[in-house]
Amino acid sequence: IYANVLLRKEEETFIHEDPRDGSYEDWPVTRADLEAHYDAVEKMMAAQRYPLEHEPYKSTAKTQAMKLAAQRMGRAADWQLPPLAVTFGNPGEVPMTGVPIREEHPNLHGRTRTTCHLCGECDIGCNSGSKNTLDYTYLSAAKRAGAELRTRAEVTELWPADGGGYVVQYLDHSDVTEGTPREGPRSLVPRTTVTADRLVMAAGTFGSTYLLLKNRRHFPAMSHQLGSRFCGNGDLLGFLRECHDTSTGKKLPRVLDGGHGPVITSALHFRGQEEGGTGRGYYIEDAGYPEFVNWLYEGAHQARLVHRGLRLAWRLVRGWTGLTRDSDVSEEIAELLGDSLGSATSLPMLGMGRDIPDGHMRLTADGMLDIDWRLKGSRQYFDRLRESMADIARTLEGTLVDNPLSYLSRVITVHPLGGCPMGRAPSSGVVDASGEAFGHPGLYVVDGAMMPGPTGPNPSLTIAALADRFADHLIDAHFRAAPGRARDRTEERPWQSAPPM
Template structure:
């Protein structure tokens, strides 16, 4: 849908965890709200799965690609974010963990410190509560079958026990519907949604297919398009997709002017004949502008438009980190508990991507160093087929044996026509894939990165793992301990040995602070020296959250909305009230 030449009380750029929360809160308060999202809508069944479609499922409009994944590559790290209505919620692993109370540190930034949090856990807890209700958080229902037989979950719990960390293992809250309120969880059942959703489609409970990170085609994930954005739309917010914001500036007399490129008529698959900077633009105006395009997107937009905001803090681009993300792989895990050395089946493709976590506490929490979490990281089931298919020599040998058996039968040398066992042998024991599992760690690395523009106007990040060497060494050791507990091998991401990591949780760039000398925005999310300009996404973090940051981003946005709305006259909402929306969004956990 195209907007144009319209004025709003608030324009929100981006529809991730910050933008969606702000959109709903402002719309239900009666403000005229517009959300500009560069990506497409993804209703159930629309996420690509075929090799052909997946090869085009990337974001690069100049090359005719308007897909889900936006990949960034810098010297010290790579980053994976998304483009689509619902932002990062479309590809995240659903975990809703709160930032630990004692990690809201307040370091001396003038004496070697890197992060100062101007908010604390007590201030955020009410907002955490609200977001959890709206996102319908449920824990993985391990008291019920088929969930309690999930091999990777049981293995992580066993590893924690063998490491003496029983109390540190948990099944975290997930933004996934496993069962309807008050009902026993069952995979594939219709989800009860009396008010419907923005896609107008029926969703089903989690089918345990491991496809969370490439888009849930069943709507089992309670992504932002089903929760906050659906509620925002019912409250009157206008949601525009295929709208890529390029430029914005303060308007004469107050407010802001925003220009975006409308991609709704773009021919996907065909590279542009002109630079994207020369594409026609649509112009809107608003009293308030909220940037929620993510750590990469928001910081990049502010750097590109800095000439329009000369009084913006010099802290723009600082305090970048990857939230301590580190990927490792468990291989060939075994089980000797019966006296025989047998393969330990982990079955990484069964269940949602993440079901459990082990918390390794930092010095603030009674541990050592900077704390972190290690979580099981499943994957789509078709990865197992690819993995097994890569074992070419073994596959060839089994294929030759099957062909020999079938040929003998066709020639009449064998009279047994039942070849099921032979085909089973052709598939093999599949121990390579079944005994393997990725592990995803995240925690409190050092936020010492800087973001800037190159001479060509491209985003660049100066960040290296050496500033967090001790942290990453401890994380690798913990992963190796988990592998030892499960009698397997740990293979670290080879890129990490080149001081390079891949983050799915980039943070910082527009950090909160107490003054312009310390941050770009205040503890309420408003930019210093520019009233009405807000930032609400991962870029406002003055340091890592430790656990998965989505819940903290959303909770901060809910807090920012309180500040923005404070003092405004209460208007009659075109939709329902916040209390009604929260009540309908609350989903009880299935019976334990």
């Protein structure tokens, strides 16, 4: 899941550990190597922080609650409004909801976008175009530059071409109606073959690793590290429930309203030992959701809902049969709908950080991707993260509800990383510090699979910064291979967006 957050990996966590330790991390790049690329990506993604100083954003209850919790815990300096790939306002203007976004160039959809409506639908699809996704940024720029974009292309096989370059074969699903299964055997699906001087793998942590494992027979020089260093970026899901406010001497419901605002608005950083703290560091962020989730939450309490429904039905029967002359059923209808305090005073929290990247991916006998990652090595990290979530719950006078899978020693991750990790040599990685595969020149991996360990915060910005760095390397390699041509840097990135607010 991509929830808009653009946080940089902390400088101290680009670590170099002893490779004799089976759970080591060794980053062949530094924060300094990525600073210019972080800047470039933030500019391209038009990053903006949540404008909490303006209304209606100032009234976002979940953001204010997390800020209050940080203050009460003595961690005000560790709380922040992270840069988000969301447009809240046009540059130079006061942020406003639902106003047209001014774009320097039309996007590839040719559609008018509007600023954030605070609907919480970021993770299921932003229907207003407020979320600065790849189609509105990099892909629109690529199309203007002449790139051909092909969708519904399922890559099945790839191999080195005779004489250099690579061959890619894919199934073309472009003739299938969206949302309907394809009928008939896969052998009847149209197949297309393309060739490339340089091949960039960007199918995601699972997709890129799966494709290389599946086609490993074609890549005899591929590092034996393929499939290694998997981790979930320390992800942990927790739930604040039934929070209260007793500051006035009365026990009042503390409304958090997770359905108002973008999914994530703020982050609380707990620093690790490399950053002057203890253990392995992590972040805790508020997590919003679409408004309909509130209805699902209330409807899930069937016993109470049935009881309220029966009371309304009995009241209507009494009116129809003349047992009462009171035709006002507004009280009963209001009771049926409920006060929604259960959902209004509850909120998911997203934890993420530096778990141990000691997982492995492999293919099963029937060709399915299988992951072997054990909680044992990261248990101390997760215990500390869970305790910090409990501290937030206590501070907001509520309770922490753990992810039910934790009782089965399972965790959920929306940030899978590793599988084709960077390294200094084939003995420690699949690709080098420029994303190029050891033993296979011109083959690049530029997604979460290339991570040799967790990023700590949301990994999207670091993945993009590395991809930007790798793109520079690829372009330089192209000009080195073309005698008599020099790279013109006078008009670098002319398609980038205006500076962020």
